[in-house]
Amino acid sequence: MPSIIQLLPDHVANQIAAGEVVQRPASVVKELLENAVDAGANDIKLILKDAGKSLVQVIDNGKGMSVTDARLCFERHATSKIRQAEDLFSLHTKGFRGEALASIAAIAHVEMKTKQDQEELGTHIVIEGSKFVSQEMAVLPKGTSFAVKNLFFNIPARRNFLKSDVVEYRHIVDEFQRVALAHPQIYFTFYHNGSEMFNLQASSFRQRIVNVFSGKTNEKLVPVNEETEIVNIQGFVCKPEFAKKNRGEQFFFVNDRFIKSGYLHHAVMAAYDGLLKDGAQPSYFLYLQVPPNSIDINIHPTKTEIKFDDESALYAILRASIKHSLGQFNVAPVLDFER
């Protein structure tokens, strides 16, 4: 019997991988912003048209790429961030899968411009549906620009599945805010359909939170500070009287990466025990630093979930330090007759 198994051609494999990495324009925004951060940029611009359906562009002033890397970055499993399996346990970058650009280029029209500081000329590449359309040398500023146009142009089912511009834009703002809050030392600007939506100068964590949300946020924040062997916690929780009805402003960052954790959320809520009205949700912005070898980030393709070695110790430390901060700021409990 002849064998019937075949290896899939690269462009097909890329399209399949793209299904996992790129759900919507916001996924492209996340991947491009993270690459810009990893490239060491301190000035990052995000430009969108039609909630990212027509254009997502990210321009950074980071380290750029050489001519060969400019082409290689679109290959699957091509990354400069890890070399061997052990590196997964000492990650200092957002990326490491080497999948994002190959996936994005498989399902969109991508124009990339990149130049390293020491080079005279940069590289300008156009790639559409995994096919290189052109590559030339060009006079460019230092850094990298990725323009991603016509997302899902070759997968009509996915394109039709996209939600309204309002909904897709909301998802993009969520991703943008997560990256902007994690990196207050980076200057971010954000334009949608020609209008400036955010202009966030480099600042402190506190000032960044205030700039992302509103001036009114400042008076609501109570600082949290805790240094232990297993975790260093910094950030802010809100005074109980400012708790909201929804969970909009709750953020955990672990080693500068936004993560979701029902378990750590529970620890925060436990610290507020008796201070909140029924169902009220406190805002929080908590930045945890842990040794990279004590977490596993590789459990989820979009990397918003991670596994901690010692989750229960982390829980206890987080709960105690928030409780302490709330107490220090003389936060009175909500008495029954006030409800």
Ligand code: ADP
């Ligand atoms: P990963 O981030 O997981 O390595 P990507 O597909 O996102 O995978 O990127 C592939 C590689 O392309 C990166 O490892 C990096 O070397 C390079 N690269 C991507 N974006 C940029 C950028 N904005 N500036 C410099 N290099 C970049």
Ligand code: MG
């Ligand atoms: Mg990446």
